Amino acid sequence: MxxxxxxxxxxxxxxxxxxxxxxxxxxxxDEGALLLTREGASVDADPDAAVDxxxxxxxxxxxxxxxxxxxxxxxxxxxxxxxxxxxxxxxxVGEIMTG
Numbered sequence: 001m002x003x004x005x006x007x008x009x010x011x012x013x014x015x016x017x018x019x020x021x022x023x024x025x026x027x028x029x030d031e032g033a034l035l036l037t038r039e040g041a042s043v044d045a046d047p048d049a050a051v052d053x054x055x056x057x058x059x060x061x062x063x064x065x066x067x068x069x070x071x072x073x074x075x076x077x078x079x080x081x082x083x084x085x086x087x088x089x090x091x092x093v094g095e096i097m098t099g
Contacts, residue, residue: 004031004059005043011066013040015096022052022086024093029058036093053085053093068098 008028017040024036025044033044035051057065061080064070072094075081083090 001043002032004028005034008034008062008066009041009043012036012097015099016040019096020093022089023050024089025051025054026062027054027056028062029056031059051085052089053083053087055090055093056082056084065094065097072098 005028008026012034016036016038018038020036020038025047026034026036028034033047034041035044057075057080061070061075065072065075065081072081073091076083076090
């Protein structure tokens with residue numbers, strides 16, 4: 001497995017397990033995609049499956065969000081984080097990822 005995706009799965013699974021409502025796709029440019037659900041984080045094996053929101057950014061932007069150094073709202077407003085779908089869900093996911 002891609003080490004960047006594996007690291008993200010290990011970091012995000014405890015943050016989203018039992019907390020996240022719905023389905024969120026994280027696309028890490030040049031690395032791959034993850035699916036976040038109430039069960040945890042996993043490699044997104046079905047890119048055509050419906051999700052509530054898709055978040056797309058570089059590895060560096062996601063690392064900043066995960067560490068709390070980058071505010072996901074600011075990243076979205078400056079175009080470094082692309083969002084598609086439910087903005088309410090995106091805001092909640094941003095809170096979970098930085099927490």
